[in-house]
Amino acid sequence: MVRRIVVRKNRYFDSVFLMQVAKRIAGQPGMRDASAVLGTEANKKLLAEAGYGAGGGDADLSAASPNDLVLALEGEEAVVNAVSADPEAWLARGAAVGAGDTGAPAPRSIGEAAALRPDSGVAVISVPGEYAAREARAALREGLNVFLFSSNVPVEHELALKTDARRSGLIVMGPDCGTAYVGGAGIGFANAVRRGPIGIVGSTGTGMQEFSCLVHQAGSGISHGIGTGSRDLSDAIGGISTLAAIDALDADRGTAVIAILSKPPGARTAARLVDRLGQCRKPVVVCLLGSQPGRGVVPHAIRWATTIDDAVDAALSAAGTERRTTLRHEAQSIHEQAAVQVGKMRPGQRWVRGLFAGGTFCYQSQVLFQRAGLVAWSNSPLAGMKELSDPRHSREHSLVDMGAEVFVEGRPHPMIDATLRKKRLLQEGEDPDVAIILLDFILGAISSRDPAGDLLDAIRGVQNAARHRGDHLCIAASVCGTDLDAQGREEQMRALGDAGVRVFPSSAQAAAFCCEAVLLLGQRSGAG
Numbered sequence: 169m170v171r172r173i174v175v176r177k178n179r180y181f182d183s184v185f186l187m188q189v190a191k192r193i194a195g196q197p198g199m200r201d202a203s204a205v206l207g208t209e210a211n212k213k214l215l216a217e218a219g220y221g222a223g224g225g226d227a228d229l230s231a232a233s234p235n236d237l238v239l240a241l242e243g244e245e246a247v248v249n250a251v252s253a254d255p256e257a258w259l260a261r262g263a264a265v266g267a268g269d270t271g272a273p274a275p276r277s278i279g280e281a282a283a284l285r286p287d288s289g290v291a292v293i294s295v296p297g298e299y300a301a302r303e304a305r306a307a308l309r310e311g312l313n314v315f316l317f318s319s320n321v322p323v324e325h326e327l328a329l330k331t332d333a334r335r336s337g338l339i340v341m342g343p344d345c346g347t348a349y350v351g352g353a354g355i356g357f358a359n360a361v362r363r364g365p366i367g368i369v370g371s372t373g374t375g376m377q378e379f380s381c382l383v384h385q386a387g388s389g390i391s392h393g394i395g396t397g398s399r400d401l402s403d404a405i406g407g408i409s410t411l412a413a414i415d416a417l418d419a420d421r422g423t424a425v426i427a428i429l430s431k432p433p434g435a436r437t438a439a440r441l442v443d444r445l446g447q448c449r450k451p452v453v454v455c456l457l458g459s460q461p462g463r464g465v466v467p468h469a470i471r472w473a474t475t476i477d478d479a480v481d482a483a484l485s486a487a488g489t490e491r492r493t494t495l496r497h498e499a500q501s502i503h504e505q506a507a508v509q510v511g512k513m514r515p516g517q518r519w520v521r522g523l524f525a526g527g528t529f530c531y532q533s534q535v536l537f538q539r540a541g542l543v544a545w546s547n548s549p550l551a552g553m554k555e556l557s558d559p560r561h562s563r564e565h566s567l568v569d570m571g572a573e574v575f576v577e578g579r580p581h582p583m584i585d586a587t588l589r590k591k592r593l594l595q596e597g598e599d600p601d602v603a604i605i606l607l608d609f610i611l612g613a614i615s616s617r618d619p620a621g622d623l624l625d626a627i628r629g630v631q632n633a634a635r636h637r638g639d640h641l642c643i644a645a646s647v648c649g650t651d652l653d654a655q656g657r658e659e660q661m662r663a664l665g666d667a668g669v670r671v672f673p674s675s676a677q678a679a680a681f682c683c684e685a686v687l688l689l690g691q692r693s694g695a696g
Contacts, residue, residue: 207232346373364389597630
């Protein structure tokens with residue numbers, strides 16, 4: 169195996185496109201790993217720490233600028249040489265959106281793009297965090313709402329942008345906003361869902377995806393889904409975008425029910441949020457994962473949910489639709505499935521290892537573990553859980569967000585590229601004390617074309633290895649998607665089921681299955 173750095177001067181690309189480039193290169197036979205990033209100081213530091221740029225014919229990594237493309241390649245010499253010899257072949261994309269058939273060059277600024285498409289209402293921005301505020305400010309000047317995919321934006325820049333947007337009657341979705349649904353169009357990591365009466369305001373991208381998909385599967389639909397970014401409900405920001413989104417949905421004729429999805433807000437912001445929701449003219453469902461309503465604080469008109477499944481049930485009920493496969497209705501089936509799996513396990517198998525592409529699913533699983541009286545380790549711990557000192561290594565019950573910065577800085581998100589999650593799955597499967605590995609598979613735009621297929625070899629590998637040592641290793645999973653997604657929800661579920669995976673219709677149900685199995689394992693151990 170060889171490692172090599174390739175630098176292309178003045179070759180600027182957005183981060184989503186670079187994630188896709190890296191995945192395509194990493195998928196070549198003989199290529200072990202690949203990253204495609206811009207030459208920011210943070211990215212160069214990360215690559216240097218990984219051992220790149222230390223000579224051996226590498227391009228000068230230290231001289232790369234934020235406007236330069238950096239490819240970091242690791243693999244067999246022949247394939248590394250081939251990619252290095254013609255990197256431009258991996259950087260081609262289709263004709264520029266908006267250029268039409270005129271042959272006109274693609275716009276090179278927000279202003280040029282707005283002039284080319286004066287009917288646009290949203291600017292999608294995906295640039296390194298140090299430049300994101302500048303581009304977002306340009307979009308606001310053009311009268312555009314902003315979907316800010318970029319992360320690592322300073323909190324003071326976020327506050328200034330959102331304050332300016334609020335004054336102008338606009339919304340900044342983000343930074344670090346992964347998902348939105350506007351007028352029937354999905355933005356970012358979004359699924360194909362029908363339109364309907366339920367509107368979403370969410371600081372959690374995968375939470376919005378799961379919610380909208382479960383609503384779709386119940387036969388209803390989404391009016392709009394407005395992402396806010398993970399920090400919006402912190403006291404540092406004060407819920408500026410969340411409150412603006414609530415105002416918009418409350419005034420929208422196509423929205424009959426409003427659902428709020430988030431992690432717990434700051435104390436001062438929570439009070440503002442509850443006050444505003446109490447004034448809504450429409451039914452409101454609130455799901456703040458890991459938080460409980462205070463007595464006498466939440467108005468009776470607000471329906472409180474502790475999981476995304478609960479929030480979906482409440483929203484559908486308010487909209488006049490009933491969902492059949494709820495967490496509550498499936499409790500007996502989940503218990504029976506857990507009992508069958510536990511009966512096959514060797515005494516001594518006891519730990520659950522969750523490897524999540526969706527950070528919200530990691531957090532929600534902790535909520536269910538806590539509800540069951542269980543404690544888990546995590547790199548994104550809920551209050552009452554334990555923090556992993558090294559996210560790369562699990563201990564006891566561990567629920568790991570594989571989309572956290574430590575895993576994705578300078579490389580594709582696990583929803584796009586399963587390389588790191590595959591390696592971690594194989595690592596966890598080597599532990600003879602592991603009873604269950606919990607996974608999520610997220611379909612939709614931008615995501616991998618075959619999320620299940622990306623991990624099937626590893627799944628079969630760890631199961632076979634477990635059988636050889638006399639263990640039964642259970643793989644549990646959920647699939648977030650719809651029948652309209654390009655990957656095909658039924659096809660993905662069928663492929664996983666054929667590989668012996670216990671597949672559940674929601675992340676909450678998969679986590680509940682794990683909790684039930686752990687409790688049964690504990691009872692068996694105590695009886696023994």
